Amino acid sequence: xxxxxxxxxxxxxxxxxxxxxxxxxxxxxxxxxxxxxxxxxxxxxxxxxxxxxxxxxxxxxxxxxxxxxxxxxxxx
Numbered sequence: 001x002x003x004x005x006x007x008x009x010x011x012x013x014x015x016x017x018x019x020x021x022x023x024x025x026x027x028x029x030x031x032x033x034x035x036x037x038x039x040x041x042x043x044x045x046x047x048x049x050x051x052x053x054x055x056x057x058x059x060x061x062x063x064x065x066x067x068x069x070x071x072x073x074x075x076x
Contacts, residue, residue: 007062008035008042014054024053041066 005013012032015021022029025046035042042050042063051060060068 007058008050011050011054011058011063012036014057021050021053025049 012018012021015024018032018036019029022032025032026049027046031046035046044064044067047060047064047067050063051058061070
């Protein structure tokens with residue numbers, strides 16, 4: 001069965017909950033709640049902190065493909 005979990009939900013799960021994720025990202029738990037429940041897109045200023053909070057298990061491209069297209073391999 002394909003993974004239907006949204007990237008933001010996966011980040012919250014991997015971090016151990018909204019409060020822990022907020023702590024790791026130096027933001028508030030209500031702001032994380034907003035990302036999960038109200039925002040259509042993760043705010044741009046949270047993309048990199050979220051990626052770092054879960055050690056890259058969810059990438060910036062997964063969180064905001066409109067801002068971070070897939071990296072292409074450099075031509076040799």
